[in-house]
Amino acid sequence: MKIQIFQFQVIDSDTEANLNKVENMFSETDLSSTDVVVLPEMWTSGYDLENIKDYAADHLEPVKSFIAKLAADNNVTVVAGSVPNTYGDSGVYNTAFTMDNNGELIYEYSKMHLVPMLNEPEFLESGDKSAEGFEINGETVGLAICYDLRFPELFRDLSLSGAKIIFVVAEWPIERTEHWVTLLKARAIENQCYIVASNTVGTQSNGTEFAGRSMIINPFGEILAEAEKDTEEVVTAEIDLDYIDQVRTDIPIFKSRRKDLYKNL
């Protein structure tokens, strides 16, 4: 499966500029043999949380139709990062979604762990549905959003649902880069799955600088491809899903688990 992550600077409070940027990246990238394109978190608006209602989609529209066309025109599945989103009269959720290569919505998930350090609980609603495995090209995958990375139980849950790849879509600040890299590797190693992590670069008008370093990590914890911390670029790797079985045979953690002794899980 060939995966390409689009790492770019999200222009805060300028949805049109961000849609244009994504459209340009699609037209400038050779996607002829690509299976999956991945976008970052909150990429239509950035973190202008005080005004987030102004930038929110409703039931993911119109951004869903925009991505549907790019997915179908380019014959790729798009893990479309996340966007601010309402459901009618609801508050605003941080909702991630995925469109298949026919432009059909195959999965949507609203961030369940809101980030106190970025004031998300003050302005956003927390998703109250479990994250679930879903299929891309017949393979089970999972999807998590940024701060979710700090919750190993979520990643274990997704792996136990059969996820062979877990996508992490993020706007992760540069001051906690060490956590970003360490936790991404840890989630790959402890679940023996691929981690595909998409982040943004640049500084928002509120002064938050993002860490870049989007990356693709294999089930042994090795980084297969990685972006710089501060450049807009496309990160590409071809991943071998059979390698998961080899790692799980060599280090059989799923067989060694002692569910009977873990009291609080």
Ligand SMILES: NC(=O)CCC(=O)C(=O)O
């Ligand atoms: N957008 C986010 O969820 C950022 C998470 C973060 O800053 C952290 O976990 O640290």
